[in-house]
Amino acid sequence: MKAVVTVMLKPGVLDPQGKAIGQALQHLGFDNVGEVRAGKRIELDLTETDPARARAQAEEMARKLLANTVIERFEIAVE
Amino acid sequence: MKAGIIIFPGINRERDMAIALERSLGRKPRMIWHREEDLGGLDLIVIPGGFSYGDYLRCGAMAAHSPVMAAVRAHAARGGYVLGVCNGFQILTEAGMLPGALLRNASLRFLAMDCHLRVERADTVFTHRYQRGQVFRAPLAHGDGNYFADAATLDRLEGEGLVALRYATPQGESTAAANPNGSARNIAGILSPDLRILGLMPHPEDLVDPLLGGEDGRPLFDGLAEARVA
Numbered sequence: 001m002k003a004v005v006t007v008m009l010k011p012g013v014l015d016p017q018g019k020a021i022g023q024a025l026q027h028l029g030f031d032n033v034g035e036v037r038a039g040k041r042i043e044l045d046l047t048e049t050d051p052a053r054a055r056a057q058a059e060e061m062a063r064k065l066l067a068n069t070v071i072e073r074f075e076i077a078v079e
Numbered sequence: 080m081k082a083g084i085i086i087f088p089g090i091n092r093e094r095d096m097a098i099a100l101e102r103s104l105g106r107k108p109r110m111i112w113h114r115e116e117d118l119g120g121l122d123l124i125v126i127p128g129g130f131s132y133g134d135y136l137r138c139g140a141m142a143a144h145s146p147v148m149a150a151v152r153a154h155a156a157r158g159g160y161v162l163g164v165c166n167g168f169q170i171l172t173e174a175g176m177l178p179g180a181l182l183r184n185a186s187l188r189f190l191a192m193d194c195h196l197r198v199e200r201a202d203t204v205f206t207h208r209y210q211r212g213q214v215f216r217a218p219l220a221h222g223d224g225n226y227f228a229d230a231a232t233l234d235r236l237e238g239e240g241l242v243a244l245r246y247a248t249p250q251g252e253s254t255a256a257a258n259p260n261g262s263a264r265n266i267a268g269i270l271s272p273d274l275r276i277l278g279l280m281p282h283p284e285d286l287v288d289p290l291l292g293g294e295d296g297r298p299l300f301d302g303l304a305e306a307r308v309a
Contacts, residue, residue, distance in 0.1 A: 014225075065140065066136070068180055
């Protein structure tokens, strides 16, 4: 199965990268953009065939390494 | 006093650190490749600056989970001293040995400049050759040095006196203008509750010789002579 882990900075943690992207978009004339947040998408090919177990494995990987839960939160999608 | 320096792939400040340690302690530190597992007999382990594993995923994340860190934890658990500078500080936070995290600099720019640090407590093995409130100069060079922790953690660090160093003006005021990277409460360096682990972003090891423009960092290394594991 494939698990996709999306890692984002937690709300309230300053995201200077997102801010810079937002400013650049405004410079390009996209004045309809509010806050911008930037994150990471990590795709995992897992040998597991059971979706629930695949999700649990990806979650453990996210907690241990893929995300730093002091500053980041993550979401997992299993495909 | 026996010191060792851990080297991960991508670490590049280990030689500066070795020079500073040897100059103050009178003996060469042991250089420890990250695949080594036996760190017995050491009083102090230093994790120096650099870009371990190319800063992949997050600064320090890969190194924090490498096998040698289990030995560093065991060293700390038996009362050994640990100093993490720059990437070393990032690795210690990623390993959970110090609280908080280092975010991208608020300016988004890599900073290579001098800063001034105010000594918040002078009763630790790392800082006892300074006076409390003393300001010393230190070079810094990082892209991710913006110290972050939640408000409860920051209050605990302050309440327990675990903030070792703060960014300040040369006169000793911790103002926003003196904060190079956006760190919460101008925090530049923090201690573990037993005061045996120090992590800081600036590089005191790069200011230990008049030829380099000063010796502001030297007292930190001179003081480490007393970092003996009882």
